[in-house]
Amino acid sequence: MLSFLYCYCISIMDFWSPDIEAMPLDELKELQLRRLQKTVRRAYDTNEAYHRLFKEAGVAPGDIRSLDDLARLPFLTKDDLRHYYPFGLLCVETDDCVELHASSGTTGTPVVGPYTRGDVEVWTEVMARALWANGMRQSDVLQNAYGYGLFTGAHGFEKGAQRIGALVVPIGSGNTRRQITLMKDFGTTALSCTPSYSLYMAEVAREMGFDPREDFRLRLGLFGAEAWSDEMRAKIEEEWGIVAHEHYGLTEIIGPGVVTECSHKRLHVNADHFVTEIIDPQTGEQLPPGEEGELVFTTVTKEAFPAIRFRTGDIARYSEEPCACGRTLPVQSRIKGRSDDMMKIKGVIVFPSQIEAAIMAVEGTSGNYQLVKRKQREMNSLSIKIEPTEERHAQGHLDDLAQKIEEEVYAVLNLHIPVEVVPPNTIPRSLGKAKRVVEE
Ligand SMILES: [Zn+2]
Numbered sequence: 001m002l003s004f005l006y007c008y009c010i011s012i013m014d015f016w017s018p019d020i021e022a023m024p025l026d027e028l029k030e031l032q033l034r035r036l037q038k039t040v041r042r043a044y045d046t047n048e049a050y051h052r053l054f055k056e057a058g059v060a061p062g063d064i065r066s067l068d069d070l071a072r073l074p075f076l077t078k079d080d081l082r083h084y085y086p087f088g089l090l091c092v093e094t095d096d097c098v099e100l101h102a103s104s105g106t107t108g109t110p111v112v113g114p115y116t117r118g119d120v121e122v123w124t125e126v127m128a129r130a131l132w133a134n135g136m137r138q139s140d141v142l143q144n145a146y147g148y149g150l151f152t153g154a155h156g157f158e159k160g161a162q163r164i165g166a167l168v169v170p171i172g173s174g175n176t177r178r179q180i181t182l183m184k185d186f187g188t189t190a191l192s193c194t195p196s197y198s199l200y201m202a203e204v205a206r207e208m209g210f211d212p213r214e215d216f217r218l219r220l221g222l223f224g225a226e227a228w229s230d231e232m233r234a235k236i237e238e239e240w241g242i243v244a245h246e247h248y249g250l251t252e253i254i255g256p257g258v259v260t261e262c263s264h265k266r267l268h269v270n271a272d273h274f275v276t277e278i279i280d281p282q283t284g285e286q287l288p289p290g291e292e293g294e295l296v297f298t299t300v301t302k303e304a305f306p307a308i309r310f311r312t313g314d315i316a317r318y319s320e321e322p323c324a325c326g327r328t329l330p331v332q333s334r335i336k337g338r339s340d341d342m343m344k345i346k347g348v349i350v351f352p353s354q355i356e357a358a359i360m361a362v363e364g365t366s367g368n369y370q371l372v373k374r375k376q377r378e379m380n381s382l383s384i385k386i387e388p389t390e391e392r393h394a395q396g397h398l399d400d401l402a403q404k405i406e407e408e409v410y411a412v413l414n415l416h417i418p419v420e421v422v423p424p425n426t427i428p429r430s431l432g433k434a435k436r437v438v439e440e
Contacts, residue, residue, distance in 0.1 A: 016132035017125070020272045021260075021327045025320060028328065032275050033067055035300035040064050040073070043306055046091045049084050050308070070277065070298065071286055076310045081252065082109040092116055092304050102150040103251045113152060113251045114304040120159070122301055126257035126270045127160025133260045133268075134245040135220055138165035141186055145193035145201075146225070147173040147432055152255025153225055157192045157247075160257065166190070173197065173431040176204045183216055190220040195228040195236055195244070196434035199367040202239045203425075213241035222247055224256055226433050227335050227353045231360030235367050246334060252307050253297050259332060268329035269318075273301045276332060277309070278318045281339050292317050294339060295332065313339045315351070341437070343373065345382045348415050352436050355384065355417070358408040364392030364401055368427045371437045383418045384409070390424050 015021040023031070041061040043050040054060065057074040064070070080089075087094060098117050102110040115123065136142070142161045146153035148170060161168050169186055171179060173193065179201060182188070191198060198221055202212045210216070218240055224247035236244050248267060249256035258274055259267040269276050278293040279286055287293045295312045317333040337351035344350070352371055359365050368387040373380060387393075388401055402419040409417050428435070 015327070016129040021129070021268070021329055023272075023328055025328050025330075028271060029067060031272060032300060033064075035272075036067065036070065036275060036298065037061065037064050039298070039300050039302075039306045040308065043091055043308060047089060049088050050091070053080075067275070070275065070309065073309050075284065075296070076308055078111070078252075078311075078313070081111050085109045086112045087114070089305050090114060091306055097304050099155075100150075101152045101155070101251055101255060104151065110150075111251050112305075113255065116303040118301075118303050119254070122273055123156060123254050123257055124159040124163050126254065126260070126273060127156045128163035129160075129270065130247065130257060130260040131157075131160045131166075131222065132164060133262050134222060135243070135263070136161060136164055136166055136190055136222075140164075140166040140189045140220070141169065141217075142166050142190045142192060142222075143169045143171055143179070143183055143186070143188040145171055145173055145179060145191060145197065152249065152251050154192075156249065156254075156256040157222065161190075176201055176431075177208060180205045180208055180210065183218065184210070187217045189217050190222060191218055191240075191242075192222040192247075194226050194430070194433055195221075195223040195232055196226060196367065196429075197431055198223060198236055198244075199239060200429045200431075202236075203429075212239055216240075218242050221245065224248055227337050227341070227351075229353050229357035229360060230334070231357045232367055235360055248332075248335065250297075250310075250312060252310050252312075253299055254302065258297070260327075260329065262323060262325040262327055264323060264325050266323050266325070266331045267334065268323065268327050269332055271329050273299060275300055276318050276330065278316070279311075281315075289319050290317060292333075292336070295335075315339060315342075343380060343382065343437075345380050345415060345417070348413055350382070350413060350415070354412055355409060356436070358412045359384070359386055359405055362401070362404045362408050364388050364395075365405065366424065368424075368429075369436070370427050373437055373439045375439075383420065385420050385422050385427060387424050387427055388421055393424050 044061045053074050059072045096116050097114045099115040101113040144157050148154045158168050205212045221242045221244035233244050245261045247256045249258040261267050275298040277296040281294040295314045295316050297310050299307045315336040320330045337353050359369050366387045366389050370385045372383045398421040402421045405419045
């Protein structure tokens with residue numbers, strides 16, 4: 001018992017914000033409620049659009065007496081954000097903002113994320129909390145290979161790592177050979193980028209004559225901005241000889257820093273700032289903990305642009321069960337996919353991440369694959385292109401490999417999806433988010 005207590009105290013002492021991360025759940029919920037009430041009141045009083053949306057839903061700030069009353073508030077959708085672009089949902093003066101980010105806008109009007117000084121402080125703290133939990137310390141050298149610019153990713157990692165006191169190398173994305181050279185020269189210990197890019201970097205390192213496992217000081221991978229499977233994680237960890245951690249966030253909420261992944265690889269929601277709901281994507285009804293549905297977030301400390309009941313389109317589960325790491329912060333599962341990524345193939349719901357998991361379970365496959373979607377009359381059909389590893393390619397008998405993958409996919413989805421094995425280095429590589437699904 002004593003040794004248990006000892007371990008418990010040690011782990012708690014090692015949290016970045018122990019007061020919050022190990023706060024009893026009922027206290028945490030009281031804190032959430034107080035902050036939610038304040039946020040709703042402020043949005044209603046200061047912002048015309050929120051005022052009208054709440055009125056139309058027949059709800060006033062005084063109606064929010066418990067966290068359950070969240071369900072009385074209207075949802076905020078991506079379309080709403082586009083409608084109020086760029087500053088229609090701002091709850092402060094633009095003069096009060098000190099930083100602005102935006103999504104790429106490749107699928108329409110970009111989403112704008114303005115920050116006050118207070119918002120930047122919250123962002124910095126939640127990122128430091130997450131990176132500390134991943135094992136980052138002052139002695140680390142972070143190679144920050146997310147794209148700098150309007151995208152939140154790189155900036156969030158930089159802020160959090162600097163708060164810890166680590167050395168940040170703001171290299172940005174691209175120029176992969178230079179990345180490898182500097183990784184060696186600067187003694188990089190932590191790498192932040194998309195998971196698919198980290199695999200490409202390992203490929204380039206090999207081309208340059210390095211052994212990714214032996215020739216670098218790298219020990220931590222901090223990956224996000226893509227849905228990636230546990231099997232992909234194992235592959236990356238094996239390839240680089242590192243521990244790979246997931247980061248999750250959205251421009252609408254704060255950028256990266258929405259969750260903290262612990263050493264047990266569970267995603268703890270930073271629930272002192274973000275309140276989670278899981279809803280049925282079709283009906284919008286709240287679902288109980290443990291059920292799979294669409295993630296909805298409400299920010300309860302954000303000043304410039306509080307997102308109230310924002311529908312993320314991301315499919316996951318939520319749980320308030322305790323975690324062995326000692327954190328009481330609730331847990332969300334890894335993202336199965338965006339509801340936009342969901343495909344219906346011969347009547348079966350398919351997420352690219354499920355296919356990825358099946359592919360990666362077969363020995364001899366690399367992390368490079370592409371799903372080719374075709375629309376034939378009213379039916380969608382799908383096929384898979386995958387690259388084997390160099391060694392597996394050299395062995396030949398690639399039909400066997402294709403068949404094994406087909407069987408593995410069938411075991412997961414109960415669907416026969418044709419698999420084409422293509423030579424190594426033929427599927428285009430991405431420096432940011434990989435394009436896993438192409439339409440023909
Ligand atoms: Zn944990």
